[in-house]
Amino acid sequence: NAGVTQTPKFQVLKTGQSMTLQCAQDMNHEYMSWYRQDPGMGLRLIHYSVGAGITDQGEVPNGYNVSRSTTEDFPLRLLSAAPSQTSVYFCASKDAGGGTGELFFGEGSRLTVL
């Protein structure tokens, strides 16, 4: 299993440009989420999904869109990039089963907005 795969790993955008961060998981996990990591602020939840066709907002959703058309994929779209969106983005997935609460993270995508 590849686990959680994010692309691209690095991206530089100009203010106003749009782009999509891709996330795919091959563990058949129901739950998927996007976090952003900024120095001194930990990881903050952007959007999450509890299953295909279902998405909801997290703590910092403004400026981002998501969709979940399949169990495997959960892309994050930046509609009009702003310098405040410079960050490292992590996609994560979790099994819906009642056992472990572990989130499995991707390797991260470092985004710079100029």
Add this chain to the structure above:
Amino acid sequence: GENVEQHPSTLSVQEGDSAVIKCTYSDSASNYFPWYKQELGKRPQLIIDIRSNVGEKKDQRIAVTLNKTAKHFSLHITETQPEDSAVYFCAASIRDYKLSFGAGTTVTVRA
């Protein structure tokens, strides 16, 4: 929403000594408290977690304690080793797929 505070922000310990990181949370309904370790340039990985029906959990050199009355929980690392150097994040949640993280503690183990 849930607010998690984590202290200290940095911690330097001598190899072999213990390290303690403390977190407080605001929502008394939170019932799941994981700890993640993130090495430099890597992804966060779960090291231990505890649910609200348990007061303490231990896994080799790592232990977590939970005080629901005071709404705080702590990570204890004993006999620290150089490979324990990393950033540690606590988190709290009602739904374990929707975590609220603390700001992180950078732990440095001095040889």
